[in-house]
Amino acid sequence: MPRPFPTARYPRLMIAASVLVVGGVVATAQADYSTPARTVSFEGETVRYHVMGEPDAPVAILLGGGPGFSSWNLEPVQRRLAAIGYRVVLMDMLGVGENERDTLKAPLAAWERQIEQVHAEVADDERVLLVGHSWGALMALVYTQSRPAAVERIVMLNPVDPERRGLSDLVVEIDNRRAAAIGDDDWPSESDWDNRIGTAGDMGVHARRQIGAALPSYFLDYRQGQRYARQFSERDFDPDLNVRGWSAYRDNPVGYATIRRWDVPIDFIGCRQDLLMPENLEALQANLSLARIEVLTGCVHFPWEEVPQQFGEALARVVARPAPGEGSDGP
Known part of the structure; x- marks a missing residue:
């Protein structure tokens, strides 16, 4: 029987909101961006970013999960959107x-x-498409709240709903999936999930432990998730930043009433077996008029790797732009 885990005081590794297996290839070394970084000055420092696609194409900004997790692992989604x-x-x-x-x-x-x-x-005053995965979907809403006229459309990939209803059972769900896959061997202690710096000791060791213990539960094939987790290092995840990001959002969430005031279509792509389903989709449908809904099967949180063809077709249906003079079958 899966071992019940004590009630968590902090979100458990929502970094999984941004991880995927690149090209279905198992790698054991840390991966990184395949494109050269561009830079922009930001508040006296330099911010690095990466671009794929033709120079005159409409702009999309792809937002990964976490918070506090790197985004190089979203390159397959970036590549699909560019195509x-x-x-x-x-x-x-x-x-x-x-x-x-x-x-x-x-x-x-x-x-x-x-x-x-x-x-x-990148886009000057052009309206952009925002594509956000899990936590990234919330980040898309936070950005749109301050600049709704700058956003053309939002695509939510396996999102966290704005009121975070689906997170209530996430800790137990992760533990149950992990126990079902590998049993009780090497079960993490409660302290392994405590992201506070004062109790975590070496945060690098702590970050790697969380990645290895929780990330595989976000894959339908748990072993695939274990193999994929080996690509990540402590440089990819900041547990303390994860906590502070979630806390900041809880203090200032984006409400459904606010979202309904925007003239911004919102689409949903998600996996039927996702850890946050069906609660998140039910909450979104009850409060918003979603433009397009695509529910995929055979995947948990990373459909571009678990069911790449199904995901690619769904993404194309949602974001493909009609040719000049042609009509559109959606908002």
Whole structure:
């Protein structure tokens, strides 16, 4: 029987919101971006970002999960969007990976300003498509709340709903999936999940432990998730930043009433077996008029790797732009 885990005081590794297996290839070394970084000045420092797609294509900004997790692992999604016809921006958020900072005060506000700065650099005043995976979907809503006229459309990939209803049982769900896959051997202690610096000891060791213990539960094939987790290092995840990001959002969430005031279509792509399903989709449908809904089978949280063909077809249906003079079958 799966061992019940004590009630968690902090979100458990929502970094899985941004991880995937690149090309279905198992790798044991840490991966990284395959494209050269571009830079933009941001509040006296340099922010690195990566672009794929034709220079004159409409711009999409791809936002990864976490918070506090790197984004190089979203390159397959970036590549698909570029093939569909977008110029796609992907970057590590401030505080982690290429854009690591020694200290980052008010992370949610800093991330919002970071997106705004890169948006202006790449697209000037052009409206953009925001594609956000899991936590990244919330980050898309946070950005749109301050600049709704700058956003053409939002695509939510296995999102966390704005009121975070689906998170209530996430801890137990992760533990149950892990126990079902590998039993009780090497079960993590409660302290392994405590992201506070004062109790975590070496945060690098702590980050690697969380990645290895929780990330595989976000794959339908648990062993595939274990293999994939080996690509990540402590540079890819900041547990303390994860906690502070979630806390900042809880203090200032984006409400459904606010979202309904925007003239911004919102699409949903998710896996039927996702850890946050069906609660998140039910909450979104009860409160918003979603433009398009695609529910995929045979995957948990990373459909571009678990069911790549099914995911690619769904993504194309949702974001493909009609040719000039042609009509559109959706908002």
